Amino acid sequence: MRKIPYFIPDITKVERDAIANVLDNPSYDIVSELEEEFKKFIGIEYAVAALSGAAAFHLCLFAMDIKRGDKIICSVNCHPTFPEMIRHFDAEPIFIDIEEDTFFMSYEKCKETIERIGVKKLRAIIVSHTAGQAMDLEPFFALADTYNIKIIEDATMALGLMHNGIRIGSQQTFASIFNIVLDATHPVAQTGILTTHNEKLAKQAILLRYHGIVSEKTTSTTPQYLYDVVGIGNKYNVSYLDVALCLSQLRRIDYIIKRRIEIAQYYNATLKDAPHIEIPIIKSDHIFLHYIIKLDKNRDHFAKKLKECGIQVALHFVPSHLLTYYKCKYKYKISDFPIALKNYQQILSLPIYSAMQQEDVDYVCKQVLHLTNLRV
Structure with a gap:
């Protein structure tokens, strides 16, 4: 009997060579290379690599200074990552029902919910491109403008997806969350990417990505070993081996x-x-x-x-x-x-x-x- 797994990663000589290159050049900053390529690929000003899509979203909320009692709207069908990360801040996920054919969050139900609960402490709406299909975000942008709330784009299933000739992640969302993953439950490799046009969000995310540590800049006379902690961050940084595999996947x-x-x-x-x-x-x-x-x-x-x-x-x-x-x-x-x-x-x-x-x-x-x- 033939055995068909649900998913296996597409590993080629490109990925194997990339791994070998990291092992041969372990001090080369391949993370910065990924971030630069990702910015060009999406058409975005800032891209911040993280450990996973979940870590990228957690980092986004951290950089937004989400607090206890804040509210964030999301689809009742979204991946558990999103309400889970919201709850990590003791904030509240507000679930919205979906459209039957596309599995997208219902715009009408989202609008009705905002009108019912009000906008006090409502910080953002998470819109999800589901299963690889592009969701029309324009109505949600209008809704966000009306109520002065932010749109966070769940693009974890949308790497490389286009909509009306525009790359997903390049629109006027406050932030987008991507995932490059070579497996699901037990990843061979994974990297999350937080993208944004917002300089303040990007700088705060970069600061918090590795424990809020700021190192002394290298000069001709000063060695780079002094550092300071200027914020309470976490460890979201991704390994070079993960990046090597995921950058190869991005290129393919x-x-x-x-x-x-x-x-x-x-x-x-x-x-x-x-x-x-x-x-x-x-x-x-x-x-x-x-x-x-x-x-x-x-x-x-x-x-x-x-x-x-x-x-x-x-x-x-x-x-x-x-x-x-x-x-x-x-x-x-x-x-x-x-x-x-x-x-x-x-x-x-x-x-x-x-x-x-x-x-x-x-x-x-x-x-x-x-x-x-x-x-x-």
Whole structure:
């Protein structure tokens, strides 16, 4: 029986050579090289590398001086990283239900929530490009201008994504959070990037990235060993080996995206008429970080059968109000976010990654078609 993992990283000679180069030149500042390339790639003034996407977001909130009782709006479907980091500051995540077809946070529900709760201590709205599809941010920019709140862009699933010919992360968001990761649960390598046009935010993030330490500048007469601590930071800095792998992936991102889109198009063409499932509804640019289908019933049984065929699948976007911590903390009812709940009961993510071989794609399609045709 063929074994198809949900994801494996696309490691080539480029990545291996990059690792070797770091080991041969361990004092070379490859982090600065990544930050400069990332700024040019996105079209942004400042890029601050961090340990992970989660660390980059935590660093962003730290640099914003988020305090106890502050409120930040986010999708009930966003990755647990975002409400978790908000809670680390004893601030409050305000969850918003989603659009059924795209999984994006609902603009109308976001607007209604702001009108209901007011803007006291409301610091930001986190908007998420979901599964690799571009979200239209213009309505949210208008909302932010009206109420004088900041937009933070969750671009952790959007590296290389375009929208209306513009690179995601280059618009007028206060900050964007990116993730370059070569695996999910147990990363081979990862790097987070905080990007912004705001000089004050960038300088504060750089200061806090390594314990708030400021070192004495090297001169011809003064050695660089004295330092001072001018702020209470944390250890967000990333290793050179992580950066080497992730910079290599950034340089190959166009190919990686192209291959994922090819696989998605093949899935679309092959599975479009399969009974009992719905393929992704595409309403804007999409790079298919995830390929999410919907099943009309018995999702868990279907996933079990795929696993028995050797196909590993995933379940993304468990609504936050169903997670034990938030359910208990905020006394949510299961019906509080009905669209997210309905989607959650149906969705399943099929394997899709640039290292996936065509025979593996064919095998996934064959098994999905076989199982859907057996369903009553």
